[in-house]
Amino acid sequence: MRRRQFLGSLAAVGLHPGLSFAQPSSIRLIAAAHRQQILPVGYPDTEMWSFGASFPGTALRARQGDRLGVTVENQLPQPTSVHWHGLRLENAMDGVPGLTQAPIGEGASFDYEFALPDAGTYWYHSHAKSMEQIERGLYGPLIIDETDPPDVDQDITLMIDDIRLEQDGSLSAFDNFHDLSHAGRIGNLWVANGQIDPAYPVKRGERVRLRLINAANARVFTVGMQGFDGSIVALDGMPLKDPQVLPEELILAPAQRVDLIVDVTTDDEEAFLITFERDGGYAIAHFPVSGPSKATRSERPLLPPNPDFPIDLANARTATLLIEGGAMGGMRAARVDGQELGARELAGRGLFWALNGVAGRPETPLLDLSLGESARIGMANNTAFPHGMHLHGMHFSEVLADGSLGPLRDTILLNPQETREIAFQAHNPGNWLFHCHMLAHHQGGMGTWIRVSA
The missing domain is CATH 2.60.40.420 (Cupredoxins -  blue copper proteins)
Known part of the structure; x- marks a missing residue:
């Protein structure tokens, strides 16, 4: 199954919801099976495991300085757990079975509660049988907004992934020795936010904060932006003191994130997020362009710094x-x-x-x-x-x-x-x-x- 077969089927995905103020124990995530159309219409759907009956899972959003409370209820046929990737949180909340907690058994639940000292782009995912459970869909975005967020027209999160599907829509078998001993589980279909080449409308001249999260099992994505001009402002959730000019290619290893603040500069009708492969570049998400925007801005903003912990190299x-x-x-x-x-x-x-x-x-x-x-x-x-x-x-x-x-x-x-x-x-x-x-x-x-x- 080759991705280019499906490029003719495009689907729009809504943007992540706006700011919400999470309170302890105010959020409930149910880990359970559900079916979702990942292949184009006309192909079979796929049984996924997910948080909140969607793939990716429920988008969580809070503000820097809040405490986040999440009850995870396990309705899966396996034990699970949740790791809050990139957060500096209390050790007992880190979600690693056998190291920080017991796994959440079938039919059981676990209450996670922790402070949010850092703003940035993070994500949450299973940390039990991770190769299988993350591939089945047990992950979602976790966005911690700055108390004084940058002035942008849109804030878009894209979780990019590859997934290995059979022609009947089912997930390929797990735990083969080739995956374990070679590059890992490499998928045969690229998706962004669970869809093939989703669309996000923008206007010429708009300023967009684009948050990229590599949720793949093993694929190192090389991506580029076409139709945008801007800067890298954060890596793995942490603001850069000196933003980097947006390069032609960005390399994202599994679990890495990058925040971009970009302006829509193209005169064409579409802009693109492209993944570069051996045989060329392919759109992994596209941005229909209309406009122009009424907004006018000059310098791109810096993100406010997160708390700093100086490193003493000489005495380390x-x-x-x-x-x-x-x-x-x-x-x-x-x-x-x-x-x-x-x-x-x-x-x-x-x-x-x-x-x-x-x-x-x-x-x-x-x-x-x-x-x-x-x-x-x-x-x-x-x-x-x-x-x-x-x-x-x-x-x-x-x-x-x-x-x-x-x-x-x-x-x-x-x-x-x-x-x-x-x-x-x-x-x-x-x-x-x-x-x-x-x-x-x-x-x-x-x-x-x-x-x-x-």
Whole structure:
């Protein structure tokens, strides 16, 4: 099934709802099965799992400084949990089964409640059997508005994804060894907000805040904007001190986000969000253009900064992380629960990846830090595949070649045979997962953790 077969079927999707003020326990998310038309009309619909009977799930929106309360009710045939990706929140609310909470059993519910210190673009998703449950649709956007938001005409969130469907509309089978040992579960159909090439009307001269979220299981999206001119103003929810000029191509690893503030500059009747593939560029969302807008603006606004936690590079604790495994390289052995296992035994358990020679989450943390300490982690990707490493609970900066610090992020992409170093201040107490967000890689062994003690 090739995406270009479906480009003739275009559907408009409404914009995310406006600002609402969430109060503790005021929101209820039901995780359950539902059916949704993902393929073009005339093809079968697809049974998805979702939060709120929609794919993506219910859009959550609150204001910086609020407390958010969400009761998650599980009506699925499997246990689940919810991770609030990118938020600096209380550790018990982080949603990682076996590390911060017990999974939410079938027919059970769990109350999440936490403060929202940071504005920005975030998302929520299942963290139980993530490769399967996220692919089935268990994710949604989480937008935290600034107390003084920028002046724009529209604020549009696009969750871009790929999904692997059969001709009958059903999801392809899970847990095959090829996905686990290669690039991960790569889909055969690209969608934005659950639809093929959805439409968002704009006017010439309008200013638009566009929030892009890569919700894919494993695909690294290379995207570009056609018909717009503007700036990158935030990465992974964190405002940039110096906005970057919008490049021709943006690379988004799974779980990464980017906020753009752009003006509609085209004289054509449509503008586009394009994904670049080996055989060319394809529209993943389009923007019918009318106008002109009456609005006139000059300089694009800066986003107000989120709370800052300075990193002390000179006195930082250090650790290294060696990424090994996968096909076209492999590993001869790794430790599991303190026991050395060979490649055949590891594969029998569905384990194909290791961090520092350990497959699966180890008993001891990669770093055991005191509150307020700074840390540096040097990482080497000794494999044939890219990996998007995600730290829970805190943002980090990349340590650049000249010793300076890059912008704050919560997910960093390491290409094959690449080395990179990150640094952060351990300002949030608890046990925090650090793992590859190519979800098959995490399931196949790529996960460790960091302890921050108060």
